[in-house]
Amino acid sequence: MIKEIQLRVSLPEEEQDPDLTRRAALHLGEDVSNINGIVVLRKSIDARKKIVVFNYKIAVYINEPLPQESEYKFDYQDVSKASKVHIIGFGPAGMYAALRCMELGYKPVVYERGKDVQKRRRDIKAINQDHVVDEDSNYCFGEGGAGTYSDGKLYTRSLKRGDVRRIFENLVFHGATNEILVDAHPHIGTNKLPKIIQRIRETILQYGGEIHFETRVTDFILRNDAITSLILNDQDEVAVNKVILATGHSARDIFELLHRKKVTIEAKSFAMGVRVEHPQHIIDSIQYSCDGERSELLPAASYSLVQQIKGRGVYSFCMCPGGFIVPAATQSGEVVVNGMSPSRRNNKFANSGIVVEINADTDLKSFEKHGALAGLEFQKNLEQLSFTAGGKSQTAPAQRLTDFVDGKLSDTLNETSYQPGLHSAPLHSLLPKLIGSRLRKGFAAFGHKMHGYNTNEANIVGVESRTSSPVKIPRTETLEHPQIKNLYPCGEGGGYAGGIVSAAMDGERCAEAAVGGL
Template identity: 40%
Template sequence: MRLTELKLPLDHTEAELRGAILKRLGIAADELVGHSIFRRSYDARKPSAIVFIYTLDIEVRNEAALLARLRGDRHVGPTPDTSYHFVTNAPRTAESPRPVVIGTGPCGLFAGLILAQMGFRPLILERGKAVRERTQDTWGLWRKGQLNPESNVQFGEGGAGTFSDGKLYSQIKDPQYRGRKVLTEFVKAGAPAEILYVAKPHIGTFKLVGMVENMRAEIEALGGEIRFGSRVEDIEIEQGRVRGLRLADGEFIAASHVVLAVGHSARDTFEMLHARGVHIEAKPFSIGVRIEHPQSLIDRARLGRNAGNPLLGAADYKLVHHCANGRSAYSFCMCPGGTLVAATSEPGRVVTNGMSQYSRNERNANSALVVGVTPADYPGSETDPLAGIAFQRHWESLAFEAGGGNYNAPAQRVGDFLAGRPSTTLGSVVPSYTPGVQPTDLARCLPDYVVAALRESLPAFGREIAGFAMEDALLTGVETRTSSPIRITRDDEFQSLNTRGLFPAGEGAGYAGGILSAAVDGIKVAEAVALSMTARQD
């Protein structure tokens, strides 16, 4: 049976947890067979009195009688079935057609994994390299300012989420427990078991690398195939249906079911699809900067005297401000105890992002501070659904110039930014961005309305978190890859509106935002592919 909303002090013992269960259920000690934690969160609205909040699965000696006695208590009931159920287990043969998945980010990996577990032996194509080789290329940009356009933070095994905080929570509704399936597979691949029950689970880059390799091994063991260095250059469409794919090396792969999980930065792929007539529309996203503070400042502001408690870890935050110019500014992808990273995938451009290791023990906290933009802000969007890509490229190129033209990022102290003067030196907050930063005026590489919104929101955020608008807090630009600037529209069967057999998926197609939601979308699309292929064969 399940018990929810059980609250205990931060420093409680296991015996006190067991005692609270007995008291809450009104049973004797010998009636409680055992318990396990399904979910644990904490309430820090009063930093001096932080409490843990538990959802527990309980085993008792006479469950039916206890449930009958507690009927009407909304916090007690039968434990729901949270296991994942495959949509089909129809046996496949060696002669069965193979679905193709493009991309090995969270969406592509889980689409491939689910298809493999159902026996469909998917072929997975990745333009970048395997995760460890890709990591070396990524360090080449961070340490030497050398960019490999095909192997970087955006492209390669694991996708952009590999170089991130590894957050595994989202606001999606998930009645089929696909999110639970994602977490379970991650634990099987080497993630800490705590991600199954903590309220805001995360993994971190170093752990993600090994997990991605283990997931690849399972896919291959189940008959799937993963090819690296295999960029899809063209798609063959006949009479509104996918017939095959052309790779950059000239190879043609016949295919009737293609999962498109290319991520939000595959701009050349978007251009190719648009040229082939696949239905695409412009969508909103957000742009802005990254802000860094001492993590100790955020811990004190959020957790009070409990700052530094290992049970709580590094504190995070989530902020939003509705501005006088009609825009909304908000924090995004907050990375406690993390670092800023160079995240461009194109030469001559600067893009920032944030990442953390599992320990979250670096000196700075960082977060994107971004402002929403819509297709009305993209010049030419009335006729060109890809106008948002040109909009991103424009500001990324200006950031490259403002940073010195060597992949250093433009940076500015908050005090200078609010005063409207360029920074010439940095203050007490040591930048974590590599290759390095160039003090300058960030207004050079952001739209005026974004600058205005950020200048209004920073003092407002400072009223919520003491010290947030401190003079020496550091802004680094630009953050432009918050989500895809396009949506590859799909129907109720998860296929492209006008191209049968093409299954747009994940962040790049405009249907997810973050590791967990992208992975869940990959599962949904894999299910749709399986049902479509089974129906065609039947």
């Protein structure tokens, strides 16, 4: 017999006796000798009250053998001589599209503008230490996309878009720990993701797929309202049948190419703001109601905040406990910041994007001459402003948090995890009023929700501008572009995902749609 039960265990109880099998026996009134084992299905932490509680959902195997292997099987076929599906981009959407193609018996041919994870490290080091941006290999572009050098956050609300468990199981199949199958807010960590992504690459190559790094798609050849070939690196032409476009939210050249060729794209609402960085112990003390160090059983605390200010949402985005702020620019002359965490989340800082909703219909009037690219141009403008305010390098403009709220320049700044360094700047006046005034009110409100959050021990760093694509590439119910046959916009770059898991699920769906028409 297998019984699923819920257990609530307080932190003091967990510290004293972590044996869940014994607790399950007591809960069910069973002799512990009858229990062959348990499987933790879900684990979360409830820190809303002073006593922190662990919530467990577990399957108890009573006189029943434990399962020996996952019910998910990934049956990759030799596709070396199979029909081809061309995939542009090798982030989560492109990777999972390629893997799904192979399961369905089709050969994925992937073009990725950036480098593999090993070579990519050198370019990331260059932007951090030398302030040199390689426009094809950086924190956004390269094997694994923007997700490779991130926290590897796997939490998603997109439960209706596909089989979330299948995405997680495939990551475990390629080397992730089983913990991601259990944690309510799973993550892998930037130190472990590259190896997993390398294994995904090896799987694709092993079964006959192709991956071409440092290969940028620079043009599409369209005939009779269909995509018929790709131009690679401005010189080589490759005939195509089905194309999955999975280039990510920062591939501005692709948006501009589509716009130039009069392929329908649309302006899309998105969000922009800053990244705020606190000492992790401050967030721990607020969330766990602890005066000293948190218990070893508790992870670095996170938070999720939202406030409506003047008809716009101001909210936390991509919160990274125990993490780092990183330079995410994709071109020279711009400063963009993002966040990431290692698997242990053991850095002494916590950071999060705090962003403001930008309505594509009402907030971009001064950029409307750019049509569907209005949001993209608005992004560029703010990133270039950040570059200038930071000192015309990857040094980022920054301000102490309460100074920003009070509208005064910071004489000094706090220590930071941002490796290129910070430069004091009056972000309260530099940011467009649409963003700056709402952020100031939003931070003040957050200080009331989390007492101690609004502190001058925190820095705000500009700018957080790549939360999602400002452009949507439309598609029909069959996931094909409504104007261009055989073109399947996919993932974050198409406007159909908002993170690793949702992008991966969309990649699988696009693969299924593409091969269904072959």
